């Protein structure tokens with residue numbers, strides 16, 4: 627059986643010593659796995675990553691990375707991991723020099739570094755930007771450089787905190803495929819994203835966090851089948867709807883987005899007629915109704931709402 631690269635047991639984290647923003651979280655990640663950490667803003671994903679990457683100390687629970695305790699072996703861990711956080715920092719020099727400096731900081735030998743710089747420039751479409759100063763790049767281009775440079779050095783485990791923010795769909799797919807390729811070769815990846823299709827496409831297993839806790843965990847298929855008897859009802863309406871009313875009358879109600887009211891239910895046949903009646907009585911016109919199979923997006927909405 628593959629070894630555990632990340633072991634987290636009953637881990638809690640706090641910034642102020644009072645409120646636990648990560649609250650009794652346990653999960654394990656095996657070598658070569660791509661593990662997705664999903665959750666709303668403020669769910670505790672980055673705090674978990676900060677701790678696993680030894681930026682924040684552990685006071686509660688067990689946190690081991692690469693078989694090493696993060697409290698006692700932070701240096702050893704840092705030598706074997708790559709980290710792409712949401713914020714970036716670059717030198718004042720060109721794209722190419724930035725990559726060179728980053729590789730040198732990691733002691734990547736000259737010839738190897740040269741070859742890897744060419745590879746990542748090709749993959750991340752940076753070749754034509756090589757002479758541009760990094761600070762003058764667009765947001766998406768900066769992100770590409772930030773992710774690309776992390777692949778210059780050897781590592782066993784890579785942390786990617788929303789690495790595709792600002793990337794166009796083609797580049798996003800390229801980056802995901804590159805990560806998949808590296809994982810096939812043995813790299814373990816801990817990945818956060820707000821884009822459910824991305825997690826669905828990339829991650830071997832997914833944990834959904836809410837208010838500092840893991841509220842669902844498993845493969846995408848497992849999560850979908852767990853909630854598979856559920857259907858998503860999307861009702862497009864014209865007219866003003868009272869959110870609080872809907873919430874009270876229909877526990878299946880999930881959200882209103884623009885003119886779309888979304889519900890998730892096991893009993894579409896029961897809920898739908900009641901809903902139609904409710905809109906009729908409220909003088910709200912129904913434009914159209916769609917009933918769909920559950921997607922990871924729906925699972926997410928269901929478990930965090």
Ligand SMILES: Nc1ncnc2c1ncn2[C@@H]1O[C@H](COP(=O)(O)OP(=O)(O)OP(=O)(O)O)[C@@H](O)[C@H]1O
Pocket residue numbers: 641642647665666667668669670671672673674
């Ligand atoms: N430096 C900090 N000081 C105090 N509180 C913080 C700090 N950083 C985060 N928090 C709080 O901890 C909680 C978890 O934040 P965290 O950044 O881990 O969430 P997240 O899941 O990564 O969110 P996002 O998707 O927005 O990145 C939030 O309530 C946040 O306000």
